Amino acid sequence: MAGTGKKVSSPHDAACVVDHVQAGLRVLEGRWKLAIVHQLFLHTSLRFSELEKLIPAVTQKMLIQQLRALEADGVVARTAHPVVPPRVEYRLTEEGLGLQEALNALNRWARTHHRG
Known part of the structure; x- marks a missing residue:
């Protein structure tokens, strides 16, 4: 894929790259997931x-x-504390924290290329 620093050696490799990127984007699909992840960052x-x-x-x-x-996808961890009233907290998992670099890069790209 252009800009990744790695050459794609075959159509099969290119298809795998596209599949992986699409799978990653599906994790963040939904109007509110990015807002939630942003707040947890x-x-x-x-x-x-x-x-x-x-x-x-x-x-x-x-x-x-x-x-x-997000919890099912391993991005967010939920902790329920056994108190009255119930207290539930959310935090990013290691996998969720790993999104920060990719989202920062996407933000830089969008600010440079979006003219709207």
Whole structure:
């Protein structure tokens, strides 16, 4: 793929690269996943109610769905503390933290190339 520093040696290798990139992008599909990941980059961990306040346009139902999907994909870890009232915190996993470099690169590219 251009710009990766690695040469693609065959059509099969090129197809594999495309498949991997598409799989990575699918993990972040959804209107709110990037906003959630961004907030978790800024904070070590956040309670559900804190995420709701930081992303005020998201509905509670959608926030739950997006967090569950990110958790299922190994990007976010959920910790339920056995207290009353229940306290649940979310944080990025090592895999989730690994997205930071790629998202920063995408942000740099978008700021350079987007004219809108």
